[in-house]
Amino acid sequence: MDTADKLAEIFKEFPGIGERQARRFVYFLMARNPAYVEGLAKLLSELKKETRRCKECFRFFADNPRRSPAAKSVEICELCSDPNADPELLMVVEKDSDLESIRKSGTYGGKYFVLGGLVPIVEKDTPKFVRIKELKERMSRKWEALPPTGGRQGLPRGNSLKEVILAFSLSPQGDHTDFYIRNELKESAEKFGIKISSLGRGLSTGTELEYSDNDTIKNALKNRQ
Amino acid sequence: MDTADKLAEIFKEFPGIGERQARRFVYFLMARNPAYVEGLAKLLSELKKETRRCKECFRFFADNPRRSPAAKSVEICELCSDPNADPELLMVVEKDSDLESIRKSGTYGGKYFVLGGLVPIVEKDTPKFVRIKELKERMSRKWEALPPTGGRQGLPRGNSLKEVILAFSLSPQGDHTDFYIRNELKESAEKFGIKISSLGRGLSTGTELEYSDNDTIKNALKNRQ
Amino acid sequence: MDTADKLAEIFKEFPGIGERQARRFVYFLMARNPAYVEGLAKLLSELKKETRRCKECFRFFADNPRRSPAAKSVEICELCSDPNADPELLMVVEKDSDLESIRKSGTYGGKYFVLGGLVPIVEKDTPKFVRIKELKERMSRKWEALPPTGGRQGLPRGNSLKEVILAFSLSPQGDHTDFYIRNELKESAEKFGIKISSLGRGLSTGTELEYSDNDTIKNALKNRQ
Amino acid sequence: MDTADKLAEIFKEFPGIGERQARRFVYFLMARNPAYVEGLAKLLSELKKETRRCKECFRFFADNPRRSPAAKSVEICELCSDPNADPELLMVVEKDSDLESIRKSGTYGGKYFVLGGLVPIVEKDTPKFVRIKELKERMSRKWEALPPTGGRQGLPRGNSLKEVILAFSLSPQGDHTDFYIRNELKESAEKFGIKISSLGRGLSTGTELEYSDNDTIKNALKNRQ
16 A cells, blocks of 8 residues: 555545545645645644643643643643633533534633533443543532642632533433433532533524424423513 | 426426426326326315415315304314413414424414514515514404304403414524514503513524534523523 | 315325425415316316327327327327337337436437336346336237228338337346346347347436446446547 | 644645534544554655656656666656556546546556646636647657666557547536547547547436436437447
8 A cells, every 4th residue: 555545544534534535635635735735744743742632621722832831731721721711601512523613603601521422322331431520520629729830820710610501412312411411410519509501492593493393393482582 | 288288387386396396296197097186186176165264373274064154154273263272372483384383293282373474684565465464463352353153162252362472483584574573563562461472592403513503502502591 | 184184195195295295285285376276176187088008109198189089099199100200219218207308308209118117136027017028019010900090190000110229227227127128129129120229328417537436437438439 | 823723724725625624624633642643644744755747647646665766767657657558548537536536447458648627618728737738749759768767667668559538527628628639639640540539428327317418318329239
């Protein structure tokens, strides 16, 4: 297998990419000038060097080399250390791309937590990539335990959490995860006086009544206002 | 143009049917046995003879020939004369097929009103097929004005309306209609103590957070519970 | 079940129509004026009264009531009795809509034969709706056997068939039917000096080389010119 | 803009990739282990170092570092130097991915020539990326002019070209290019006794007669056999 074949094999693993498109990517790169491809290769190396998983929200983020040693020492992403993010709200999402979608919508001003996956309906044991233990710790822990940083600028100083918002896609597995997590968090929520909420349901953009399913109509009716 | 061509022309006017499928319908009918096609022709004649527009909700309905002369005299559909339908709720929908979709969902137990269309955003005058005048009358009129019927079984006896639910598809024109009607009904609503509500918004079945638009995320957040 | 429900049931049997669209057809008809629906009902009755299956090509055709008694007596469609159709060419198609598609293309000037279906690959017995026996008879029979008609204008006077063109869709079952029929017709073809041909293969409109399957490339190469 | 954003920008330029999928690629890479991403970066650097444009057929190819200095000196790809490729056939394709598709089909055993693009219908001047001049040279030149190589194993020794096969997609621009090139090559073709052919046309895999366009039916009829 030559380099082109090997590259096509790798591109085939990219999300949503089949054999044909993988091969087209290779031709595309072959036809671009060398500087372009070198630039891409360099960015990829950098990406991996820079990529950190945030110890607060568990999202991947690019650790900008210009960050201060203090900031580096805590490995907390720019969203979690944003002084303008409301520390009373914590939105729990399934994965990084959900977080990104909500962040880009500009409609939410609180903190995030990436669960890492949905809870399967049939399996008995929750997979270890679903961070329920970490979520519970996040709800209960004292922020003071964080390592001291330079000016602590933007870093949380106390656990002022008031509401955990469960934000999962509206699918059977999303519903199951919502139900499961509510149950798991129940005790902590009562103990710490934290409210558990879920994203509202009803008509979404483009919904046509004529073609709506019963659940959507039921939710839209129940949540009318 | 022979009969087959004329039929294809008519089928082309059916909702969602193009030239090719219209022609396939004709072949399909040619190949069926005569009794089938005669049955269809007979049902069509009957449909039109039976079809009435309800004087209450303005939907089309099939006037069963077995209905009593009393029922016939008021031309009110089986939904409007259903004694189990909650007279305190009135759902305003754009068209018959929306009503049918909600009725089939089995999630709503009140009365209906078919508006006849959405209010265009750009035009100055609301088209006359949009029944705003009739809707206002429906909110204010005295039910006692109805012509006397046999046992009056199931027919409304007084205007006990408490809530008007605006149920339009989530599109710019649907939004505009919602806004427009709320404004039009404001005075009557206050006068008669009737609440105006709209279907709830948020995630609908199948919504994936990753691919959600900003409005859906905003509504889902606002209506979280 | 009332008339509207019964109609929806019938529309559901139409090719390509599901429950929702069947219901929409009914609403559409309810909202049209009575004359429209009556017209449709009348055309349907006429269609069936007029529909004949041609004894020559086996297609369905509308027997115009203005046809002469002589023409009526032979039950032959206007394509088979067209004096301008080349009697040396006979195109065998699977079904009426294929014939219609080719007729409309205006690229063929010969006669037709509707086989009635494709030959299944797995079943041992060819279904009786596949008219192989009739096709063999068509190749061998003497036209003089036809009943005498008025001026016999446009009716065939002798079997001058020179070529049978097999025109099936390019699918495994179409291929199988092509192969099967060639074998079945072999003897007659040799006896009567009739050529058996199949539609050409290669690139069709819109074919992009990059996305072509191996068979299409192979055929396009083999048939290059 | 951080590394992740820059990468997303680059992925957006990949063929068929929009903003969302570009972003998903970045998340996908962030979540993979560092070795995977480093491997990808390394392959990209290698790809560009290895990529050559063949001086014979103008396709891009990976110059395997194990190639002999002699082979390197002529910069000819493995297809053009394949001793088993029939030197009498030359297939002219629009682009590398078309060549790849035909090569993979395993149905063609001759040489290739990548034109570099189609000839636009409306513009007066043929764009310079369309290698018509090079194609003419290819038809007329003496192979002996090639620089001497090691054993010359598999390298052409004389121009034994007998047929140029024009293999363009079946679109208006593909047709125009076919017509244009035939005209351009006419003189050389006559002079050197080279036949010009085009890929055959007709039904392609999956073609249904009922839904075929007139051109496809016409070609299928014309090329019946």
